[in-house]
Amino acid sequence: MNFCSHCGSAQLAFKVPEGDNRPRYICSDCGAIHYSNPKIVTGCLPIWEGRVLLAKRAIEPRKGYWNVPSGYMENGETVEQGAAREVREETLARVENLTLHTVFSIPHISQVYIHFLAELASPDFGIGEESLEVRLFTEAETPWKEIAFTSSVFSLKHYFEDRRKGRREVHTGKMEWRS
Amino acid sequence: MNFCSHCGSAQLAFKVPEGDNRPRYICSDCGAIHYSNPKIVTGCLPIWEGRVLLAKRAIEPRKGYWNVPSGYMENGETVEQGAAREVREETLARVENLTLHTVFSIPHISQVYIHFLAELASPDFGIGEESLEVRLFTEAETPWKEIAFTSSVFSLKHYFEDRRKGRREVHTGKMEWRS
Numbered sequence: 001m002n003f004c005s006h007c008g009s010a011q012l013a014f015k016v017p018e019g020d021n022r023p024r025y026i027c028s029d030c031g032a033i034h035y036s037n038p039k040i041v042t043g044c045l046p047i048w049e050g051r052v053l054l055a056k057r058a059i060e061p062r063k064g065y066w067n068v069p070s071g072y073m074e075n076g077e078t079v080e081q082g083a084a085r086e087v088r089e090e091t092l093a094r095v096e097n098l099t100l101h102t103v104f105s106i107p108h109i110s111q112v113y114i115h116f117l118a119e120l121a122s123p124d125f126g127i128g129e130e131s132l133e134v135r136l137f138t139e140a141e142t143p144w145k146e147i148a149f150t151s152s153v154f155s156l157k158h159y160f161e162d163r164r165k166g167r168r169e170v171h172t173g174k175m176e177w178r179s
Numbered sequence: 180m181n182f183c184s185h186c187g188s189a190q191l192a193f194k195v196p197e198g199d200n201r202p203r204y205i206c207s208d209c210g211a212i213h214y215s216n217p218k219i220v221t222g223c224l225p226i227w228e229g230r231v232l233l234a235k236r237a238i239e240p241r242k243g244y245w246n247v248p249s250g251y252m253e254n255g256e257t258v259e260q261g262a263a264r265e266v267r268e269e270t271l272a273r274v275e276n277l278t279l280h281t282v283f284s285i286p287h288i289s290q291v292y293i294h295f296l297a298e299l300a301s302p303d304f305g306i307g308e309e310s311l312e313v314r315l316f317t318e319a320e321t322p323w324k325e326i327a328f329t330s331s332v333f334s335l336k337h338y339f340e341d342r343r344k345g346r347r348e349v350h351t352g353k354m355e356w357r358s
Contacts, residue, residue, distance in 0.1 A: 001184045001185075002184065002185055002186070002187065003182055003183065003184050003185070003186070003187035004182065004184070005180045005181065005182050005183070005184040005213075006180075006181055006182070007181070007182070008181065008182035008187050008189060010187060019308070021268075022253065034184075035251070036254055037218050037219070037251055037252060037253065037254065038219060038252050038253075038254055038256075039216050040216065040217060040219065040291060072214070072216055073216060073217050073291075074201065074216065074217075075215055075216065075217055075289040076286050076287070076289060077217075077284075077286050078284035078286050078353045079282060079284050079291055079351075080284070080351070080353075081286070089200075100282060100349055100351050103258060103279060103282070103293070105256075105257035105258050105259070105260075107255050107256050107257050107260070108255070110254040110255060112219060112252075112258055112293075114282070129198070170279055170349040172258075172259070172279050174257045174259075
């Protein structure tokens with residue numbers, strides 16, 4: 001942030017506003033306070049006969065790696081609507097009966113991943129614009145060393161483990177920053 | 180948004196970027212795309228002997244109404260850390276053993292409420308800067324008509340119902356906009 005998005009001034013100070021307890025960008029001219037908050041990445045593990053539909057990423061970051069169909073939640077939608085939209089965009093598949101599966105925080109990049117388990121409405125899917133390849137994986141077939149993000153490994157491991165144990169749980173977790 | 184926060188230009192267009200599918204503010208001068216995404220409100224139902232600690236709001240919106248201690252999640256924290264921080268700020272209380280309780284979307288204001296159940300470390304609490312009053316409520320004592328937000332009613336009703344039924348569940352929900 002170099003300029004105030006409200007008045008266009010370059011006179012921005014990074015300081016603690018009155019009554020607040022952490023620094024924000026404040027415009028010295030118009031007084032606007034510019035907040036920045038974590039983003040939600042929402043997605044689904046689309047299930048068909050115990051297998052999970054994953055998409056190989058066609059875009060950076062982690063291009064060429066497999067991922068749980070997911071992406072940034074957009075304004076004006078519920079978390080579930082966002083999760084179903086991401087599946088449709090990346091795998092051309094339709095999901096139903098979403099149930100919350102994981103909530104995973106990554107504080108050093110200010111992101112929260114919210115993943116649902118969902119049923120594929122039918123085994124029809126295809127390759128969305130942001131994907132290179134889309135396929136269903138059993139636990140044994142899952143390419144663990146080629147999974148794009150830690151949040152997806154967390155969700156996949158818990159899904160297969162819960163399935164083996166015949167239970168359904170919601171799992172919360174976090175990724176600590178390692179230098 | 181009136182000016183580009185990157186280059187200060189007033190030449191902003193609200194249109195769909197190439198490869199995207201929804202309109203964003205795009206700077207016609209430097210090309211910066213300005214995204215806006217939903218915010219997370221995180222908080223706890225702090226429990227002491229089956230009673231829930233609520234705070235009466237000292238600030239708008241809904242000043243004078245009772246609420247689950249909660250507020251905007253901040254960058255650099257986990258959802259759980261944010262929830263515990265909000266409890267501390269609003270009620271001066273310390274919570275532990277947080278477990279996920281509700282995830283509640285309000286799409287027309289682009290917010291997602293994430294509430295945890297938490298144990299009060301001790302029955303010590305006080306009135307934080309943004310609160311007028313803080314107290315523990317049983318189900319019968321809960322001032323249902325003076326609860327600040329729908330998301331809090333959702334969490335409180337589910338907590339007391341689960342308690343009566345001797346179960347622990349994670350609940351997801353949404354508020355539909357009514358004109």
